[in-house]
Amino acid sequence: MKKLVCFASVATVLMLGFFGLDAVFAAEPKLCPGLGYQSDKCECAPGKKCQNCPCSPCSADKNCACITAARVSAGTIKGTVSVYRTKVKTTGSKSGKDVVVYLEKVGNNDFPPPPKRIRMDQKGLVFIPHVLAIQKGTNVEFLNNDNDKHNVYLFNDITGKEDVDLGTAPPKKSLFQRLDKPNKNKLEKVGEPKTLIALCKLHLEMAAYIAVFDNPFFTMASIGGKPQKAQYTMKNVPPGKYQLNIWHKKLKLRGGSKEIVVEPGKTTTVDFEITKSKYAKKKG
Numbered sequence: 001m002k003k004l005v006c007f008a009s010v011a012t013v014l015m016l017g018f019f020g021l022d023a024v025f026a027a028e029p030k031l032c033p034g035l036g037y038q039s040d041k042c043e044c045a046p047g048k049k050c051q052n053c054p055c056s057p058c059s060a061d062k063n064c065a066c067i068t069a070a071r072v073s074a075g076t077i078k079g080t081v082s083v084y085r086t087k088v089k090t091t092g093s094k095s096g097k098d099v100v101v102y103l104e105k106v107g108n109n110d111f112p113p114p115p116k117r118i119r120m121d122q123k124g125l126v127f128i129p130h131v132l133a134i135q136k137g138t139n140v141e142f143l144n145n146d147n148d149k150h151n152v153y154l155f156n157d158i159t160g161k162e163d164v165d166l167g168t169a170p171p172k173k174s175l176f177q178r179l180d181k182p183n184k185n186k187l188e189k190v191g192e193p194k195t196l197i198a199l200c201k202l203h204l205e206m207a208a209y210i211a212v213f214d215n216p217f218f219t220m221a222s223i224g225g226k227p228q229k230a231q232y233t234m235k236n237v238p239p240g241k242y243q244l245n246i247w248h249k250k251l252k253l254r255g256g257s258k259e260i261v262v263e264p265g266k267t268t269t270v271d272f273e274i275t276k277s278k279y280a281k282k283k284g
């Protein structure tokens, strides 16, 4: 009997070491009504949104889902993006190598704006990066890193109208702009990014793209190689059913956005093809 107790104790210690304390002692997870997040209880003020909580407001019993707990049970999406029946330029300032993979809607797409400012440089008469993907509400800094004056104005890629002229910055100075969504314009569809082209009125060759997403679940990938292909990974995705889509400055996703399911702790693999509009509508 003594031997049996001893064996059980050793086995428990080994298990704790192997799975980690969190796994063994994790409380029974709760489902967040807005998102399907799983979480433990966390304190919040009734009627208010929980801090760092992207889903439902705080309930009467001070219960809300929080991201920290959601990460424990989150899943991953990964795969490849191939170029179908066309080619993209993958080098230089006008490169088409950048592709953004994103979830159209997560919960009610109501996420707090990210606290971190994102910078876009103007260096050597080029905007760097050429494609910037951000969450709505992000503050963007446009830094003039040249010894010449630069202007920044944002042109709406969908409406064809100027969104905002930020003015002109002298060398080594910055212009700032918070970029929001949704735009009231009906041409921009719910769930799809708002796409802006950043231009300089003083140097007509300067151009970059900014894609503004509703939620933080997007990732960038870079097309290269022969055949042209990009690999992407999106981590910390709350379990659920989503439309997965692609944004590229010229090409469209072949067959339209894909419905996918993300399961807790698992990886969902989704491969895409992007192509010219005329090939994009139907598969086959």
Ligand SMILES: [Cu+2]
Binding pocket: 149, 150, 151, 200, 201, 202, 203, 206
């Ligand atoms: Cu310029």
